Amino acid sequence: MYKKLASDKENIALLLNEVKQVAMQHFQEIETVPASAKPRELKNYKLPKEGLGAEAVLAHFKTEYQQLMCGSSGPRYWGYVTGGATPASVMGDWLATTFDQNTQSIKGRGDVSGIMEKETIQLLLEFFNLPKTFYGGFVTGATMSNFTCLGVARQWVGKNQDYDVALTGLQKPIQVAAGMPHSSVVKGLSMLGIGSTNIHKIPLLEGREAINVEKLEAFLKQNPTGDVIVLSSAGTVNSxxxxxxxxxxxxxxxxxxxxxxxxxxxxxxxxVEDKKQLISGWKKADSITVDCHKWLNIPYDSAVFFVQEKHQKRQVETYQNSNAPYLGNPMENFTYLNFLPENSRRFRALPVWFSLMAYGKKGHQEIVTRNIDLAQQLANYIETSKDFQLVAPTRVNVVCFKVVGLSQEKQDLFLTTLNSRRKIFITPSVYNGEACFRAAFVNWQTTQKDIAIAIKELEATFQIIKEMKS
Ligand SMILES: Cc1ncc(COP(=O)(O)O)c(C=O)c1O
Structure with missing residues (x-):
């Protein structure tokens, strides 16, 4: 064994303890970790011929990179839709890395991680109040979850048209209908050869980002049954x-x-009791995507897909390893290996299992309702402020707004200045053709105190820009 590797093996307790100190410090100081990172030039590192050993590398990381890590898992990083990591999920994630299982077999061949994944899916179904007629699995993110589901949908349409897309590739265009699909869904269509421009955009309801169901029905009437994939949004990114x-x-x-x-x-x-009607009817879907690294506050990267059991065969046809006798007969061997796009993969169920078991339904419910309240508090401030203006309704947990009376250039400058102060981090968007900023609340650590900090920051930045203007 290479000498540094052997000595790291000897010193594993000490090394892990040092890493624990770094992690603890990050957790304990998260309130003051800058919400965004200062960019720096790319360096040309030389690959060391002789390794430095893990302890020296950790020291190097601390001086070179640690101070550049932003508080993306913290309370005031509101860009994109960025969840944090609950303490229990971090514990589960550490152990997933430590045990390093290659989660594949539901029958527990080799290890138990596949069985635990199935058990965790059951917990999630219960959490979401979805019927046990769904099965599911873990993938890297909602993009891959959408892709996984749409791959099965593609196979289903092909079979309805008497051919096997997985075997022959697409023979005919697939009809896809959607109102306001997320970009990742469109990306999925492109990756699957369905084509990102082959979406029939169904008109939206007046003043909304929701599909006009009457128009959708008109589209369905015109298209042969069994040929269409309908994509629904349960939570658009702006409103x-x-x-x-x-x-x-x-x-x-x-x-x-x-x-x-x-x-x-x-x-x-x-x-959430007073919001759950928004997803009423979703149990009838053929497939559903939910991210775990967003509002469930599981560390990256983690999402689930749910597919109705009756489509299992189509899923295996799509994702099977068909020419590998050493992996068994895929049609008889319903393993993750044969129903997911990835073959080898990490034990993603463990962090989710830890968090669900540690905080239960109530704990995760509290995070979600608190985030919704906080979004509303920020929206209320903006609504009553003369300097800021809401650009979209704050329906759930995202606030879209802009500064009153500034040119686009100055709006951009406002956002750059705000983020460069590094107390809060928000990202730009466009709603109804209008440029805006959006703050998405999905972090378990965000509290009222953070809204107060954000208001101070918005006002201070407004003053800076105003002074520049005059
Ligand atoms: C509605 C929706 N779908 C899909 C995605 C893609 O998620 P991921 O980045 O986890 O792949 C996002 C990300 O923000 C989203 O908001």
Missing amino acids: VDFDDLEAISKLKEIYNFWWHIDAAFGGMVAC
């Missing part, structure tokens, strides 16, 4: 609007189409 899932579920009783719901973060409203 967190939801398609009327109840109404679409009724269409399922009349027309035969594949129904996929992207509920990457919006699915979490399932646990």
Whole structure:
């Protein structure tokens, strides 16, 4: 064994203890860790011929990189839709790395991680109040979850047209209908050869980001049954609007189409009493995407897909390893290896299991309702401020706003200045053709105190820009 490797093995207790100190410091100081990182030039590192050993590398990391780590897991990083990592999920994640299982077999061949994944999926189904007619699995993120589901949908349409897409590739265009699909869904269509421009954009309801269900029905009437994939949004990124899932579920009783719901973060409203009606009807979907590294506050990278059991065969046809006798007969061997896009993968269920078991339904419910309240508090401030203006309704947990009376250039400058102060981090967006800033609340650590800090920061930045203006 290489000498440094052997000595690291000897010193594992000391090394892990040092790493623990770094992690503890990050957790304990997260309130003051800058919300965004200072960019720095790319360096040309030389690969060491003789390794430095883990202790020296950790020291190097601390001086070179640690201070550049931003508080993306902290309370005031509100860019994109960025969840944090609950303490229990971090514990589970450390152990997933330590045990380093290659999660593949549901029958427990080799290790138990596949069985535990299935058990964790059951917990999630219960959390989301979804029926046990769904099975599921873990992938890296909502993009891959959408991709996984749409791969099965593609196979289903092909079979309805009497051919096997997985075997022959696409023979005919697939009809896809959607109102306001997330970019990752569109990306999935492109990766699957369905084509990102082959979406029939169904008009939205007036003043909303939700599909017009009457227009969707008109489209379904014109297209042969069994040929169409309908994509629904359960939580758009700006105004967190939801398609009327109840109404679409009724269409399922009349027309035969594949129904996929992207509920990457919006699915979490399932646990909120006065919001859960937004996803009413979703249990009739053929497939559903939910991200774990967003509002469930599991560390990157983690998402789940749920697919109705009756489609299991189509899923295996799509994702099987068909020419590898050493992996067994895929049609008889329903393992993750044969129903996921990835073969080897990490034990993603463990951090989710830890968090669900540690905080239960109530704990995760509290995070979601608190985030919704906080978004509303910020929105209320903006609504009453003369300097800022809401650009989209704050339906759930995202606030879209702009500064009153500034040119686009100055709006951009406002955002750059705000983020460069590094107390809060928000990202730009466009709503109804209008440029805006958006703050997405999904972190378990965010409290009222952070809203007060944000208001101070917005006002201070406004003063800076105003002084520049005059
Ligand atoms: C509605 C929706 N779908 C899909 C995604 C893609 O998620 P991921 O980056 O985890 O792949 C996002 C990310 O923000 C999202 O908001």
